[in-house]
Amino acid sequence: MISSLGRHLLSRRQILQGAAGLSAAAMMGPRAFAAPSTPISFVGWQYQPQIVEENVKTFMKLYDESVNYELVSGDYHPLAETKLTGGQHIDMLYSEENYIARWHAANWIRDIESLPGVADIKAGMFPVSVESLSLPNGGPLCGLPYYAGYNTFLYNDEHLAKAGVQTPETWDAVLEVCRKLKRDGVSEAPFHAMWQQQWPNMSWYMFAAWYSEGAKVFDADGNFVDEPALRKILEINQTFYKEKLVVEDIMTLPGEGVPSYASGRHTFMVVHDYNHKVANDPAVSKIAGKVRNAIMPGATRSTMAWTAAYLMGSQPVDEERVWNLLQFFGGKAKDGQYHVIKRWALEFGLGSGYKEVMQDPEIVASFSKWRDLDISAKQLGMATSRAIGKAIWFPEWDMFMMQQVQEYIRSGSSTDQLVASLAAKASELKAQYQ
Template sequence: MTKVKTSAQDVIMARRRFLGAMAAAVAAGSGLYPRGAFAQDQAWAMRPDADVDQINFVVWQFGNIYDDIAAKFEADWGIPVEKIIEPNIDPQIAKLTSMYAAGEDIDVLVSPLQTMASYIDQGIAAPLDGLPGLEEYAADMTPLARSIATRDDQIWGLPYLSIAWNFIYNSELLEKAGFADTPFTTWEELTEQCLKAKADGVSNHPLLWVAGAAFDPLPGTWFAQVANRGGRIFAPDMTPELGPGSVAREALQYFQDSFLKHEIADPDSLNLKFLPAVKVFNTGNHIYLGALHNYYMNVVNDPAQSPIAGKGRIHPMPGDGKTLAVTWYYMLSEATRDREWAWKMLQYLGGKTQDGVYTQALALAKSSMLAPGYTSVLNSPELREMWSERVDVDAMLNIFDKAVPYPEVVPAVNEPWYPQWNEMLNVELTACLRGQITPDEACDNMIANIDKAKA
């Protein structure tokens, strides 16, 4: 079978069609992604003209979702699906890049934020502009999902999931500490409540952080604090905002003080990534857990997984609640065997199935409380009813409303040198929180490490 690649001319023509549609929309006063600008009605239900022997996707394991969606695709369209599923993110990245280097067919892939820019710059991923029905999806995407998916006026993926950083508290322990249902509203109040709880013997370490060294856990907890205080790690031109007097240093000083000066933070936090931290929190020995992703409320309040089920409450970051958030995406490959069929598969993973339902997004939201990247799904009564069993839905949605996209706080995440710098960042943060260096020294080292990461 002849392999069909997306040429540079295809991309240029797609871009021209996209820009032309945008210009028409602006002239009509209908906004950036109007309904019907260049879409075909019910594009997700239309069969492509060409035929293919099979279609594939390269993903990491998440329950049985890929078996289920592949079976539905095969039943709906009669096209076999090759499922290339790795156990987690790192081997999936390795598998994907090795397949691309070897010239193998890749139709659809999943990407966390840290690899999106690299896939785009290397040509592994292809833009979606010009594909039928895209503007329908773009119009329905949440502002968070649409902003991160857009680069150079092109859409590069359909949402896999959206996550926002927040706190969780144990309502029973908070009441024992004398604060009933009045959790902190400022960083200072967080410290005061934890100090009182510690002094009264309610909890030896009332505060548990997600602070295990890895790409997102420890850096994300710090980044969320910086974002909440109105700061950034980098300016848009990649100048670090880590110097003396910076918001980043202020947040890091608070972070360190919780361990060393006030001794309210559990030292074991430095060994805990997301799920392990939740499991420790579920033992019922801590009042607060932060900062972590919203969907872990599904674990905290699940009677089958948590001894404190029913006592966990989601809580926003202090002050105005500004926080960090991100969306991950399913992307179309530049190495696809057929662009139209690959688009069909991409929609099954990140959009609508033949029946016009957001099948995958709904399944993930129901089973795991993973926030969908589409407004219509996020606001559906069906989802609200199910989520209400585990979380205050209005409180969680309000956290998303106050969220700042990850790339606005850490724009360097899209730079090729960022993964190396992130590894160095984890070393500096850990040393600082252990008291081996000061926050000022840590930030000075982070600045110096930028050139090292680029080398």
């Protein structure tokens, strides 16, 4: 399986290489007096890199260490794969959960199950996070949590009050309320969601909506499942676009569409839960204080939950040193503090895979200012983990799906044709990776 994956990725290397020049490497400040001469190599995506740099400096001072932090600008996972296929040495890197098994199969990362303290670390995590960060079928732990999240259903309560309607509990009701909001002049584009093609947007939105309606999407054997719930979600979204209940440029909006939602133009949004904080921040949002979270509409009212990861490269420059870095960013430092995780929670509203962190009184008080914690807890209890993300071929199917769903929505084309193409692509990729 490793050689098959490697061959397939290498065949794509020339396509991706052109984008590799977007990366930028930088040494993070002077090393401490006794710091090792060979730095730890750390690669990360483009989210608050200036704070990541500060965190790296804190780690180097605390551990008397040397770290080379490289920022990858652009579509992170394809660019990271370009580096890995090209043989670049990486000691620690970010990853979404659906790349963990794929990169492990390619021998680019290693599992961390046998490292000191892992049993206690796993015991302190939510089970869904342990599952997300492990290899399939109860396999070993491969990473520590960067953050844990889910897609949430937000609404502008002022809009609903003006229209005299309640929060919808089904997708049919969402459609009808949107029609009324538009007809009454409350909102020209009441529905909003992450319809952009980048990896955390259209993909996560579609799976959250599919799960909320009870669609399996894939069965336990990794076979694509064509069923009424899956088709219903596709057709609802096509209708949103056809009836102009979304903005025309929704598929190309920057920032996951969050700045557009914060403008007050829209009523509903399905988005990463941490963006609720942005929507209620008076410094950046025109609707601060008006945005509420509700349980996802749909037959099951589930959503998609995930845990992003810090992973260790398969050939660490020094296992103990890299394990220290992994724990500093993805858990407790040697001084007993969650330096990185707590900062992400308090400043940006990122949830954690650790029970202790989410029960911290300071974090509870902070989160309760911008979202209903009881609804959030209930939604997480109903959330679905995307098990198919552990298939090594899934990321390529996922990109294909986003492209095809966007075209389907824009063109108003046949649902039968789309579903057939999604099923055929899944079968094709499964065969290629066998």
